[in-house]
Amino acid sequence: MTAPQQIRVRFAPSPTGYLHIGSARTALFNWLYARRMGGAFILRIEDTDAVRSTETSYEAILDALQWLGLDWDEGPLIGGPYGPYVQSARQVLYHNEVQKLIERGKAYRCFCTPGELQEMRSDATERGLPPRYDGRCRNLPGDEVERRVMQKAANVIRFRMPAGKTRVYDLIRGAIPFDNVELDDFVLIKSDGKPTYNFAAVVDDAKMKITHVIRGDDHLSNTPKQVMIYKALDYPLPKFAHLPMILGSDKTRLSKRHGAASVQEFRRIGYLRDGLVNYLALLGWAFDDKTEFFTRENLIKKFSLKRVGKNPAAFDPDKLNHIDGEHFKKLSLMEKVVLVFDRLQEHDVFPSDFNVSEWSIAELNDRERASVIERKETNNSHYRDELPRLAIIIKVMGNRLKNLKDAPNMLAYYFKDEYPVDHRAYEEHLSNANTAEHLKALAGELWELETFDRSTIEKVARGLAEKRGISAAAIIHPCRVALTGKSVSPDIFSVIHLLGKEKTVQRLGAAVDHIVGLPKK
RNA sequence: GGCCCCUUCGUCUAGUGGUUAGGACGUAUGGUUCUCAGCCAUGAAACAGGGGUUCGACUCCCCUAGGGGCUACCA
Numbered sequence: 030m031t032a033p034q035q036i037r038v039r040f041a042p043s044p045t046g047y048l049h050i051g052s053a054r055t056a057l058f059n060w061l062y063a064r065r066m067g068g069a070f071i072l073r074i075e076d077t078d079a080v081r082s083t084e085t086s087y088e089a090i091l092d093a094l095q096w097l098g099l100d101w102d103e104g105p106l107i108g109g110p111y112g113p114y115v116q117s118a119r120q121v122l123y124h125n126e127v128q129k130l131i132e133r134g135k136a137y138r139c140f141c142t143p144g145e146l147q148e149m150r151s152d153a154t155e156r157g158l159p160p161r162y163d164g165r166c167r168n169l170p171g172d173e174v175e176r177r178v179m180q181k182a183a184n185v186i187r188f189r190m191p192a193g194k195t196r197v198y199d200l201i202r203g204a205i206p207f208d209n210v211e212l213d214d215f216v217l218i219k220s221d222g223k224p225t226y227n228f229a230a231v232v233d234d235a236k237m238k239i240t241h242v243i244r245g246d247d248h249l250s251n252t253p254k255q256v257m258i259y260k261a262l263d264y265p266l267p268k269f270a271h272l273p274m275i276l277g278s279d280k281t282r283l284s285k286r287h288g289a290a291s292v293q294e295f296r297r298i299g300y301l302r303d304g305l306v307n308y309l310a311l312l313g314w315a316f317d318d319k320t321e322f323f324t325r326e327n328l329i330k331k332f333s334l335k336r337v338g339k340n341p342a343a344f345d346p347d348k349l350n351h352i353d354g355e356h357f358k359k360l361s362l363m364e365k366v367v368l369v370f371d372r373l374q375e376h377d378v379f380p381s382d383f384n385v386s387e388w389s390i391a392e393l394n395d396r397e398r399a400s401v402i403e404r405k406e407t408n409n410s411h412y413r414d415e416l417p418r419l420a421i422i423i424k425v426m427g428n429r430l431k432n433l434k435d436a437p438n439m440l441a442y443y444f445k446d447e448y449p450v451d452h453r454a455y456e457e458h459l460s461n462a463n464t465a466e467h468l469k470a471l472a473g474e475l476w477e478l479e480t481f482d483r484s485t486i487e488k489v490a491r492g493l494a495e496k497r498g499i500s501a502a503a504i505i506h507p508c509r510v511a512l513t514g515k516s517v518s519p520d521i522f523s524v525i526h527l528l529g530k531e532k533t534v535q536r537l538g539a540a541v542d543h544i545v546g547l548p549k550k
Numbered sequence: 551g552g553c554c555c556c557u558u559c560g561u562c563u564a565g566u567g568g569u570u571a572g573g574a575c576g577u578a579u580g581g582u583u584c585u586c587a588g589c590c591a592u593g594a595a596a597c598a599g600g601g602g603u604u605c606g607a608c609u610c611c612c613c614u615a616g617g618g619g620c621u622a623c624c625a
Contacts, residue, residue: 078625158552159551211552220623249554273618315563318573340555341617345562348576429586505585517586
């Protein structure tokens, strides 16, 4: 009995842009598999495309992975026994390996120019043949090759594809047959000396002892070529698992025109990382017929490659919102407060000239009060005094605030005088002269209050309605629009309380002015 | 064009020869309420099409269609 070999998987992005949501899903599945199996998750940067690779992108990708919490066991920043983990630093390796192939007659130098190749292809296409390399440099005599290399003639190194068939075994799709003639004498080393993706990936995966290659579906057609390289180099073959693609709502490849497409965009919008991770896990994988909510620990516990599906999945923002919301809902009040607080700061929702006085902390229970006070003392933000009131606001908002991302817009009216306004609500509730009278009276009574807490406010408002012989709703609805700009909000008496006496009276006054200023009908 | 992959409600999916084809998102209706959210109740909504195999196909095979990928000195 040999000890079971350690599972090693890798995520190998090329630094040519932000971390795309599809790549993030690939990274996640690799990470989950590694964590599930007690294996190693390796990060490798495939920057063999000198033109498109950038340093900014490299940093953005690492940053996105860190934010997602997909920590790697070997790779950039931390190194490892099989480094370096950036392909541009592994040149020598590729050359040694390709040298072996040349010596074994499994690869050869090709001196064809891009122009010649282009001609070759259009020629073939014209004659209705598949465009392939015609093999004209396949059997150049050795001394001829040597002579041209000495002359520094530009050349690439091609794989000498043998005739026959190659079968790929995919963990998700089973056996897939390919005919080698379709594979072509593809390029291993470009004329700039850099390896192509197919070659570098194989050498690195082999040298890094990768046991499972889990990657996007778009690589499936590359796999037989890679299998041929493994065989030519006598490398042990890893297992392959090709994940279905993630598509946009129109079932075409997900891109910017579908809205957010990169991890950093979702982060900026305000999604919770665990919400995004949970949603991504559900794209192409399902644990059973009902479970959808997963913490990352549970994901690790339940993940398996066997339950990965074959069909491409369309990205559904609605469902993401829902899953994200489920994670937000599970947060404790203080966790929400901290998150929302930071987010409001990022969105400049705390203008310095907006002060709310005369509200009470009585709406919090003892435990909540203690923890918010502790939080306030340890927070060093300029706006930390807002924390207690924010805690009450979030409590009062309850499940109306479904996602963190909505906080700046939904809560703006509590913190500043410029907030989104629904004009239809104004027309509906703030257009009647009687309403102006009611609101004026309400403002007057509120202004006189000694104790400005929720129950007193409610008593006053309802009492006023009774005195004036109108329904409470006739005051409540206009009041809501006057104070929040919308026709929906939490319990209006709580809103009044949280806005404080001064702001409430001020906004009621503005609403009265608005009605009075309306053209007479 | 060639090769390869994929195809269950609008979307994500469960399902592995015999099920009223299940769940979730979204959506519709009613109830509760100061609005909304929530909650409760009730709906609508799918096996791409056609051939086989079989006593019996969503499930197995073939074809067609549609979508996707590869076909680069991109990854």
